[in-house]
Amino acid sequence: MNTLTSRQKEIFDFIKSKISNEGYPPTRMEISNFFGFKSPNAAEDHLKALKKKGFIDILSGTSRGISLSNSDDSIPVIGLVSAGSPMLAEENIEKKIPALPISSHGIDYYLRVKGDSMIDVGIFDNDLIAVNKDLKVKKNAIVIARIDDDVTVKTLKEISNNKVVLKAENDNYNDIIVNPNKVSLNFEGTCVGLIRNIS
Amino acid sequence: MNTLTSRQKEIFDFIKSKISNEGYPPTRMEISNFFGFKSPNAAEDHLKALKKKGFIDILSGTSRGISLSNSDDSIPVIGLVSAGSPMLAEENIEKKIPALPISSHGIDYYLRVKGDSMIDVGIFDNDLIAVNKDLKVKKNAIVIARIDDDVTVKTLKEISNNKVVLKAENDNYNDIIVNPNKVSLNFEGTCVGLIRNIS
DNA sequence: ATTCATACTGTAATTATATACAGTAATTTA
C-alpha cells in the first residue's frame, strides 16, 4: 500500500470522522464544503487518489458509496516521554482508548499534559490532548514541539528559517524563542482536541 | 421506548446489516428492493415508524441519512435547551456519541457550553461537558443548575436550606445567590468530564 | 363503532449526488 500525502490524509481522516460521528460517509459536496473547495471535483479527485492507493473503496453510482479498506480505532495514550525515544515508542504508551467522537481531524495519539503552562487556553495539568501528527503546523495552532529531547505543548506564534516562537499561554511563563539551526527542534504534531476527566 | 413489530424488526435488522457490511445505511429503494416492495414509500413509512419508536434517527434531505439510536453511540449531546423542556427532550438532542473513554463516572449526557463564564477552570465556549445526573451535588463541584428555566453551568460554593451560591469562574461575572424557597432551582447534574474539538 | 397503527401500491416533484470533461498551476518523479 502506497503512502498518502498530508492533504490526502486530511481527507481520509475527515471521511473517518464523518463515519464515526454521523454514521455514514460524506458526499463530495460535504468534503468540499469542509475543506473550502469551490468545486466538488476537487473532492472527487481526492477520492480517486485514495482509492488508487487502496485506502478506500468506491461503489460507483451510489451516494455516499465510500467504504474504508481497513480500520483500527485503538489510539495510544502517551504519558511521560522518555528522552530520545520516538513519541509512539512502546515504553511511552500508557494505554489505548477509542478515538474522540467529535474531532474533525484524525487523531494519531493522545498526550497527557503536564504542568499549567497552557491554562489560558483551557488546557490544564493532566488533561489529555488529541494530537494529529501529519497536519502542517500553522501559526497560532497549539503544537507539540520537541526541543532537544524535551517535549512541550505551546502555541506556535512565529515560524521562519531562523526563528521559532513558542508561546506559553500563562503569564507566569516566558515565550520560548529558538533558532532551529542551533538547537534540535521537531514538531511532533498539532493539538486537535481535548479530553478531561473531572472527578 | 416502544416495541417493534416483527416486520419493523426485520427492517431495522436490515439497516444494521447494511451499515456493518457495506459501511453505510441503505436508501429507501434498497430497502424496497430487498423486501420486494413495489414502492419506495413502503420503506419510507417503515423508517418513520422506526424513528417514532426511537430506534433510528433520520436526517432530512440527506441521502442515506439514517443513524442508529441505540448502538454504542448512546449518549446524547444536548445543545440549546428550550425553556421548560426536560434536559433530555428530543428537541434538545443535537446528536449521539459514545461515552468518554476515560471518565470514572457514568455519563448521562453531554452539554454544549455557551459563553465564557467558566474559563478560569478551563471550560470554554462550545466545549462539551460530560454530565452525570444522579451524583449527589457536592460543594465545589461543577454543577448544571436550572434556575427558572434557565440552564447554567457553575461551581457550587454553598448549599443550605435557604441559600445556594453558584460561582462563575470568571472575574467578569458575579456569583449567583438564590433562595431555593423563592425561586425554582433544580440541579440537572454534575460535570464529570470535558471534550473539546480544536480546529 | 370508529379511530389509529400497520403494511403496503402508485405517482411525481424537487433536490441531492456522482461524475465526466476542460482547464490551471505547482511540485515530484523518471
Place this chain on the structure above:
DNA sequence: TAAATTACTGTATATAATTACAGTATGAAT
C-alpha cells in the same frame, strides 16, 4: 527536461434519493 502526480477551479448533466400526496386493506385499540 519531459511526463506524471498533486491539488485544485468551473461547468454541466444524468441519475440517485428523499419525500410528499393519494390511495387500499387489515387488524388492534379506544
